[in-house]
Amino acid sequence: MTDAPDTAPRLRLRIVFGSDAMLGPGKADLLEGIRETGSIAAAGRAMSMSYKRAWSLVEEMNAAFSEPLVTSTRGGTKGGGASLTETGEQVVAHYRRLEEIAGEAGGTEIEALRSLLRDTGN
Amino acid sequence: MTDAPDTAPRLRLRIVFGSDAMLGPGKADLLEGIRETGSIAAAGRAMSMSYKRAWSLVEEMNAAFSEPLVTSTRGGTKGGGASLTETGEQVVAHYRRLEEIAGEAGGTEIEALRSLLRDTGN
Numbered sequence: 001m002t003d004a005p006d007t008a009p010r011l012r013l014r015i016v017f018g019s020d021a022m023l024g025p026g027k028a029d030l031l032e033g034i035r036e037t038g039s040i041a042a043a044g045r046a047m048s049m050s051y052k053r054a055w056s057l058v059e060e061m062n063a064a065f066s067e068p069l070v071t072s073t074r075g076g077t078k079g080g081g082a083s084l085t086e087t088g089e090q091v092v093a094h095y096r097r098l099e100e101i102a103g104e105a106g107g108t109e110i111e112a113l114r115s116l117l118r119d120t121g122n
Numbered sequence: 123m124t125d126a127p128d129t130a131p132r133l134r135l136r137i138v139f140g141s142d143a144m145l146g147p148g149k150a151d152l153l154e155g156i157r158e159t160g161s162i163a164a165a166g167r168a169m170s171m172s173y174k175r176a177w178s179l180v181e182e183m184n185a186a187f188s189e190p191l192v193t194s195t196r197g198g199t200k201g202g203g204a205s206l207t208e209t210g211e212q213v214v215a216h217y218r219r220l221e222e223i224a225g226e227a228g229g230t231e232i233e234a235l236r237s238l239l240r241d242t243g244n
Contacts, residue, residue, distance in 0.1 A: 009144060012136040013224070015235060022131060023235065066240045087238060094238075098231035102135070105227030109220035113137060113145065116209060116216075118188045 009114050011103045013095075022064055027057055028095045031088055034058075034070055040082045058082075065091065131236050133225045135217075144186055149179055150217045153210055156180075156192055162204045180204075187213065 014024035026047070033043030044054025062068040069088035073081055084092070103110070136146035148169070155165030166176025184190040191210035195203055206214070225232070 010138045011220075011224070012138055013228075014134040014136070015232060016132045016134055017236075017239065022239070064240060065238050067238075091235065091238060094231045094234045098133075098228045098235075101231065102133070102224035102228045106135075106220040106224045109216045109223065110137060112216045113213065113220075114139075116187050116189075116213060117139065117144070118186060 009110055011099065011106065011110060013099055013102060015095075015098075017064070020064075023061075023091065023095055027061060028092060030054060030057055031061075031069060031084060031092050034082050035084045035089075035092075038081050038083060040070070040072060043082075061091075131232050133221065133228065133232060135221055135224060137217075137220075139186070142186075145183075145213065145217055149183060150214060152176060152179055153183075153191060153206060153214050156204050157206045157211075157214075160203050160205060162192070162194060165204075183213075 012025045015022045029047060030043055030049070033046050034040055037043050037046070040054050040058055041051045044051055047054075049057075058070045058072070062070060065087060067087040068085055069091055070082055071085055072083075134147045137144045151169060152165055152171070155168050156162055159165050159168070162176050162180055163173045166173055169176075171179075180192045180194070184192060187209060189209040190207055191213055192204055193207055194205075
């Protein structure tokens with residue numbers, strides 16, 4: 001699409017259920033971080049997020065979906081571990097696919113907005 | 123699409139340019155509010171936003187695009203007035219069209235996420 005990922009507009013999606021944010025870029029990144037690090041604390045740290053904040057987002061997601069997205073053991077000598085459940089994997093996959101589909105479908109409008117920006121080199 | 127607008131998931135889009143948010147639901151609503159009320163203050167109030175905050179968002183948008191999106195006169199006996207420029211109208215139109223296109227294209231993924239939620243009645 002473009003060779004300038006640092007300056008090209010990116011589409012960020014947030015799905016809102018009723019009045020509550022259900023899933024957005026932060027939660028999706030956190031889920032993927034948990035998958036990669038096996039730790040809620042480490043995933044949060046990589047996003048400059050406090051452990052409390054990361055844990056709170058996980059609890060929010062676990063409560064919002066019919067099955068938990070993350071399973072974890074707190075404490076212990078290694079500080080506990082965490083991993084994505086099958087539902088967690090599904091949620092991440094649907095969210096990333098949605099991003100991809102929306103970005104592709106909306107490419108013309110995104111480009112139209114980019115062309116109206118100041119200093120875009122076009 | 124659905125008869126339950128209060129509980130159906132909605133897609134909110136934010137277009138990010140580099141590290142800065144360029145346009146999201148708040149700015150789009152503010153632009154439309156300015157068009158409807160002819161006033162930055164009134165548009166902000168309708169969104170429970172301070173005048174300072176509304177004005178700051180308008181300045182941010184006017185600086186980000188190659189032409190201002192909002193023209194305004196400050197002060198005066200009627201507290202000044204504001205309206206969208208042609209570029210402002212274009213930006214709103216592209217953003218709303220992008221929302222529509224992305225929601226339609228991503229409908230399957232959004233529905234898949236909805237079906238994984240707790241208490242959705244499905």
